[in-house]
Amino acid sequence: MALPAKLKVYILAVAVVAALLFICLALAAGEIFWPGVLLFGLLVLLSESLTVDLPRTGAISVSFTILFAAILVFGPKVAVLASLFGAIALRDIRRRVPWYRVIFNASQFVLSTGMASLVYVNAGGILLFDRGLSFADFPGIFLPLLLSALTFFILNTFSISIAIAFSEDLSPINAWLFNFKWLIPNYFALAALGVILAQVYVMAGAAGIVLLVMPLLVARETFNVYRKLRGAYEGTVRSLVKAIEAKDPYTAGHSERVADYAEKIARQLGMREDEVEVLKYAALLHDVGKMGVTKKILNKIGQLSDTEYKKVQEHPVIGANILKEIEFLKSIIPSVFHHHEHLNGRGYVDGLKGEEIPLMARILAVADSYDAMTSTRPYRVSLGKDEVVEELISCCGEQFDRTVIEAFLKVLGVEADFEEIISKAREGRSKGE
Ligand SMILES: [Fe+2]
Incomplete structure (x- = not known):
């Protein structure tokens, strides 16, 4: 070496x-x-x-x-x-x-x-x-x-x-x-x-x-x-990750990649090493609650019905309930529970707004969405890196935290004009209405 x-x-x-x-x-x-x-x-x-x-x-x-x-x-x-x-x-x-x-x-x-x-x-x-x-x-x-x-x-x-x-x-x-x-x-x-x-x-x-x-x-x-x-802790986390992937084969490697992105964002934001470790575990297990959602719904091709979508939305709650039983993983519960909240309060589970959402959950939201959009799922093909970056920026302030996105772009080595992308997205949306 x-x-x-x-x-x-x-x-x-x-x-x-x-x-x-x-x-x-x-x-x-x-x-x-x-x-x-x-x-x-x-x-x-x-x-x-x-x-x-x-x-x-x-x-x-x-x-x-x-x-x-x-x-x-x-x-x-x-x-x-x-x-x-x-x-x-x-x-x-x-x-x-x-x-x-x-x-x-x-x-x-x-x-x-x-x-x-x-x-x-x-x-x-x-x-x-x-x-x-x-x-x-x-x-x-x-x-x-x-x-x-x-x-x-x-x-x-x-x-x-x-x-x-x-x-x-x-x-x-x-x-x-x-x-x-x-x-x-x-x-x-x-x-x-x-x-x-x-x-x-x-x-x-x-x-x-x-x-x-x-x-x-x-x-x-x-x-x-x-x-x-x-x-022993690491072994427990690894087996839980395997259990999630067994249920939803499309997410194979997803948890590891989200953990990798989240770790890099956290370091970029200057988080402490012990916090980075909590975040990594949270990222690996953010979708652990999908174990409580049926395979039929998870792997469904085509639009989900309202009832099915409600069921999917329960996965952070189910995840928190699973983790509650494991003493050393209690610290990751808030991040797992809130990883689908949006900055404007329109996300789930609690509809939290802005900084009410824990920072780790805000980081997870960005890392999770980036990986979901850059990989192929049953319901859509993957997008290119530039398109995904634009999508993330256009949702700045509404779905995602701008500071987190800025840190992520530094990690990805991408430069972007936030104001231009955001105003273009707003224009597009008002035309669409
Ligand atoms: Fe999720």
Whole structure:
């Protein structure tokens, strides 16, 4: 896989800064306590070999706890040397991770550990190597601990988020929100565990560390459960999509395409990554209620009778009722329920107007109509892209939200004169009346 140029420059920059920091810290005056480097280094290696994949890219581990303990016990020199072991994860070797990822991993570990240890020492933190921690130390040590943990968290998660952003063309903040926001409470727990690990090491030596491997494995399991849960969610959504398509073969691929358009519009509108995810699920399942409409009506060639049309109009309500039963899909119900509302209040189910209609539903309406018009259905053949764009614009303000259409046209790379198309459409309509 070819790396984007900005990602190459970024990795190189992080590596150079990390190398300079490493040289400064490792060569600074003072003895190196090698047993400490080896023990904490091996623990980091073990933790990195048992990482848990993140939802999108990258992986998370409990190495922070181990490195944080090394910082508290020994200070910068030993901690930064131990952090280098983070580059040698056994799983990465098995998976043949490319060299630039190994370099990036090692660099961001050295950077986060080195800076966090400097912050700890300079903020007045005590090294626990030969004295351990007593309760009397706590008011004074609290601030250095907090600042050091925050430094590690910020450098670690943002350096990875920027790399993800460059490789996937996202904004770094979005990449961070999606991959790391949920980790904040865990990070505090891992920092507290780091303090305990440091104290146990000072009091009981290497043997005491074994006692702590269990809670760390439990913490790892929590990450794993989260990841598996996401997998289960995606499986549920995929099977529901298949059920819709089985009922209405003409819509094969429709849900995926609507989800793709909706996602791009949302990104263009600068929506948050967690909102984009809700919208994607809503788009995949917007017509789930068609499972409650008979095949005869769905696949009918020719005009629907009034009763049949009423039945079709029930599909958002049926959809909401199906989704109500699935806890993690409750957040998509408003978008599914309102995806056939029109801006002028003449749509269904509730006849909502303008901004009363949820933004996600307004996005779905545009993505859904565009795909419906550009694909062939039993009752009509498909239209060309230009014709569909004109149709969407001419319904601006009446059926569709103009901001959404503008964002969509940017996605499609189409430029259009809105005023001209809208006035032409109005003229046509008044002549027709
Ligand atoms: Fe629909």
